[in-house]
Amino acid sequence: MRCLWESHRRGILVTLGLIGLLVLFAIASPRTFLNPRIYRSFLSTIPVTAILALGMTLLVVVGEMDLSFPSVCAAAAYVFAKAFLATGSGAVSFVLAIASGAIMGWINGLIVVSIGVPSIIATIGTQFFWRGLILLLSDGIALSLASVRGTDIYSLFVGRMAGEIPVQSLWCLAIALGLALLLNRHPFGDSLLFIGDNRKTAAMMGIPVAKVRIKAFILMGVLSAFAGVLATLELANWWPTQGEGYMLLVFASVFVGGTSAYGGEGTIYGTLIGAIIIGIIEAGIVSAGLAGFWTRLVHGLIIVVSVSIYATMARRPQDR
Amino acid sequence: MEAMVEMKGIGKSFGSVEALKQVDFQLNPGEVVALLGDNGAGKSTLIKILSGFHSADRGSMAIKGREIDFKAYDVTVARSLGVETVYQERSLGERQPLWRNVFIGRHRLNRWGLIDVKREKMETMELLSSVLGLRGAGLSPDASVETLSGGERQGLAIGRAMHFGADIIVLDEPTTALALSEVGKVLSFIGSIREDGRSCIVISHDLGHVYKVADRFVLMDRGSTVGDYRKGDITPEELMARMIGLNGEVKP
Ligand SMILES: Nc1ncnc2c1ncn2[C@@H]1O[C@H](COP(=O)(O)OP(=O)(O)O)[C@@H](O)[C@H]1O
Ligand SMILES: [Mg+2]
Numbered sequence: 001m002r003c004l005w006e007s008h009r010r011g012i013l014v015t016l017g018l019i020g021l022l023v024l025f026a027i028a029s030p031r032t033f034l035n036p037r038i039y040r041s042f043l044s045t046i047p048v049t050a051i052l053a054l055g056m057t058l059l060v061v062v063g064e065m066d067l068s069f070p071s072v073c074a075a076a077a078y079v080f081a082k083a084f085l086a087t088g089s090g091a092v093s094f095v096l097a098i099a100s101g102a103i104m105g106w107i108n109g110l111i112v113v114s115i116g117v118p119s120i121i122a123t124i125g126t127q128f129f130w131r132g133l134i135l136l137l138s139d140g141i142a143l144s145l146a147s148v149r150g151t152d153i154y155s156l157f158v159g160r161m162a163g164e165i166p167v168q169s170l171w172c173l174a175i176a177l178g179l180a181l182l183l184n185r186h187p188f189g190d191s192l193l194f195i196g197d198n199r200k201t202a203a204m205m206g207i208p209v210a211k212v213r214i215k216a217f218i219l220m221g222v223l224s225a226f227a228g229v230l231a232t233l234e235l236a237n238w239w240p241t242q243g244e245g246y247m248l249l250v251f252a253s254v255f256v257g258g259t260s261a262y263g264g265e266g267t268i269y270g271t272l273i274g275a276i277i278i279g280i281i282e283a284g285i286v287s288a289g290l291a292g293f294w295t296r297l298v299h300g301l302i303i304v305v306s307v308s309i310y311a312t313m314a315r316r317p318q319d320r
Numbered sequence: 321m322e323a324m325v326e327m328k329g330i331g332k333s334f335g336s337v338e339a340l341k342q343v344d345f346q347l348n349p350g351e352v353v354a355l356l357g358d359n360g361a362g363k364s365t366l367i368k369i370l371s372g373f374h375s376a377d378r379g380s381m382a383i384k385g386r387e388i389d390f391k392a393y394d395v396t397v398a399r400s401l402g403v404e405t406v407y408q409e410r411s412l413g414e415r416q417p418l419w420r421n422v423f424i425g426r427h428r429l430n431r432w433g434l435i436d437v438k439r440e441k442m443e444t445m446e447l448l449s450s451v452l453g454l455r456g457a458g459l460s461p462d463a464s465v466e467t468l469s470g471g472e473r474q475g476l477a478i479g480r481a482m483h484f485g486a487d488i489i490v491l492d493e494p495t496t497a498l499a500l501s502e503v504g505k506v507l508s509f510i511g512s513i514r515e516d517g518r519s520c521i522v523i524s525h526d527l528g529h530v531y532k533v534a535d536r537f538v539l540m541d542r543g544s545t546v547g548d549y550r551k552g553d554i555t556p557e558e559l560m561a562r563m564i565g566l567n568g569e570v571k572p
Contacts, residue, residue: 185434187427194424197413204373204407206395206425264415 010258010310014273017256017306021277025284032287042280043165044158044234047172048227049246050275053253054172054179055223057271059119060254061183062216063196063263068108068123069224069250070243071130076101076225078134081143081238090153098225104130105221109214135240142239149236158233168230172272175223180268192216196263252278252299256306260314277302322385324349324488324519325370325403330379332365339365341543343379347488352510352520354530356563357540363523364407366540367490370521371405372398383488396425404486406477406494412465419444419461422480443483451479451509471502478509487518494522495529507533527563531556541566 005012026033052069059066080097087093104126111122148154159167183189191212194202203209232238257274259266281302282295325347332340340362347353355363368374370381375390382388383401398404405411412421419441428436428443444461452459452475465473474494481489491510495503510533513520524530527537537559539547547562 181434185437187429187435190420190424190427190435193416193420194413197415198410201410201413202424204395204405204411206372206399264413 009313010267011269011273013309014256014258014270014277014306018273018277021280021284025280025288028284029287029289032283038283038287040164040166042276042283043169046275046279047166047168048231048234049249049253049279050172050272051175051223051227051230052246052250053257053271053275054176054268055220056250056254057257057259057266057268058179058183058189058192059216059220060259060261061196061263061266062192062213063199064112064119064213064216066105066108066123066217066220066224067120067247068104068125068127068130069220070246071127071134072101072104072221072224073228073231073243073246074238074240075104075130075134075228077228077232077238077242078138078143080229081145081232084145084148085143088147090148090151090156094153094229097229098222101221101223101225101228102218103221105218105224106214108221109217112217113210113213138240140240142237145232145236145238148233154233154236157230168234171226171230175226176268176272183266183268188212188215193264196265198264248299249275249278252303256303258306258310260310261307322349323347323382324351324384326382327366327370328380330366330369330376330381332362332369332374332377338543340369340376343540343543343545345538345545347519347521349519350514350517351536352514352522352534353536353538354527354534355521355523355538355540356525356527356530358525358566360542361540362543363540364492367405367492367521367523370398370488371395371403371490373405399426399484399486402485402487403490404481404484404488405490405492406474406481407492410473411477412473414465417462417464418448418459418468418476421465421476422447422483426484447479447483448476451475451482469502470498471505474498474506475509478513482513482516482518488521489513489518490521490523492523493525495524495526503529527556527560531559539563539566 022033032038052073056066056069076097079100080093083093083096084090108119108123108126111117111126112119155167157168157171161167161170183192191202191207194205194207195209195212199209228243231242253275254271255261255274256277257267257270257272259270278299281298282292285294285298286292323346325345327343327345330340330343330345343362343366345366355366357363365374369376372393372395375393380387383403386401413424422444423440428439430436441461448459448461452472455472468476478489478491494506498506507529510520510522514533522530522534535551537547537549537551537554538545539562546566549559
């Protein structure tokens with residue numbers, strides 16, 4: 001028991017946090033939170049930010065950041081929408097969108113790793129660049145994808161299982177499971193941990209540091225593209241400012257989940273629960289009768305409080 | 321007998337800094353060689369070439385009789401030839417658990433290509449109790465490196481090298497920044513390398529620490545080797561005088 005607490009205390013804490021929040025909301029607005037409808041809605045909206053946060057967790061573990069993902073989401077979804085309108089093939093459009101995400105991630109990786117620009121700066125640059133490019137290409141006009149409803153790709157990614165459960169939530173779970181294995185049980189994840197811990201040590205111990213860092217950016221690009229496609233499919237619509245609201249939600253999910261901002265450690269489970277916490281707050285606040293403006297304040301409060309709790313728990317020596 | 325390591329005419333520059341001018345170096349089987357010299361003499365650079373972290377600009381190197389092509393030589397190749405280095409800078413991931421540190425870069429994989437965590441933790445336990453003794457037996461493979469003392473960290477890194485069958489073990493300043501009691505531990509780790517019949521290079525700028533454990537002393541100064549003495553051929557006082565002579569720049 002004691003041992004379980006020692007090794008999983010962050011995971012246990014964040015889970016208790018989620019349960020507490022659900023109880024609080026259920027007491028404050030039982031009509032909303034004791035009705036399955038709200039959960040069906042959560043299961044269709046949270047996967048998008050959760051998938052982004054899962055990818056970001058790996059980048060934070062390896063000691064990097066990606067601020068370009070909102071634009072990568074939108075740009076890859078634009079590729080998807082354009083290709084779908086031109087070819088009518090969901091599979092072709094999907095492959096093109098994912099490939100474009102991989103290329104955008106790879107470009108981030110090259111700028112950061114090969115040229116040596118700090119990732120925060122590099123990805124602010126690419127964030128503006130890709131957003132600017134799609135605004136230019138699209139003339140700032142949304143694309144309606146009404147014809148995608150009912151196609152195979154639609155049912156595969158955003159259909160409803162048993163008429164109830166949004167399929168994207170299962171994709172999100174599968175990705176979380178895959179990334180948890182990758183991080184904790186695969187040599188690639190081990191390399192991420194050591195590079196994030198101490199890049200020089202990792203290099204001296206024979207880890208191909210540059211390759212691993214670039215791959216982490218590519219993975220983030222691919223996951224961003226997938227999240228963008230999910231968001232576009234769910235609404236059967238692409239719009240040029242897509243993804244712009246995700247930035248805060250994604251980083252909040254990662255850090256509320258208990259991943260260290262110092263790199264070298266991180267938790268996929270924590271990020272998943274963090275994304276759920278962040279995802280249910282707005283609905284909880286609005287249905288409790290408060291103005292939507294409260295959302296930001298509460299998000300901010302939750303981030304500060306959770307990160308402070310983790311910092312206290314870690315009790316690192318001051319010299320670090 | 322064939323030399324474990326044979327380096328000839330090794331040169332290496334970093335930009336305008338000529339770290340190594342023309343270095344010859346040899347390591348024989350079962351031998352503990354102390355590489356001595358002041359800070360900046362080029363000791364770390366020389367062993368980083370041996371361990372595949374840097375490649376030499378000039379010269380040739382053979383490991384157990386095998387000529388090395390520097391273009392196709394890196395840390396992984398060096399390890400596969402039995403060369404393992406415990407660097408002066410940290411060679412452990414501070415925040416990672418002990419078992420990950422033991423297997424970094426060469427994990428035991430199961431048939432799905434995933435890390436066999438159970439097996440690695442078991443091997444780590446054995447390693448801890450055999451290298452660190454009682455203290456090691458009381459440690460968990462899940463403990464992080466932060467919980468080890470300086471000497472124990474060196475011990476873990478040395479034990480890791482031996483665990484993977486390295487027979488050319490290089491220690492870069494293993495006793496620097498250690499308390500005196502910890503120095504004793506590290507020296508006994510070095511002793512166990514020799515008892516195992518493996519070869520070892522110990523870098524130091526403190527002769528007092530390594531005189532007891534070394535068989536041969538190689539002196540370096542400003543990018544060149546300037547002396548090579550067997551233990552029987554020179555007294556510690558003479559050796560010390562040579563080193564001080566170098567520092568005072570009154571070379572013979
Ligand atoms: N990576 C590097 N880049 C530039 N200069 C270096 C590098 N490594 C070592 N040097 C220089 O090479 C010389 C020898 O250094 P080093 O081999 O570390 O000496 P030692 O280990 O004997 O103290 C020093 O002048 C040092 O500044
Ligand atoms: Mg040195």
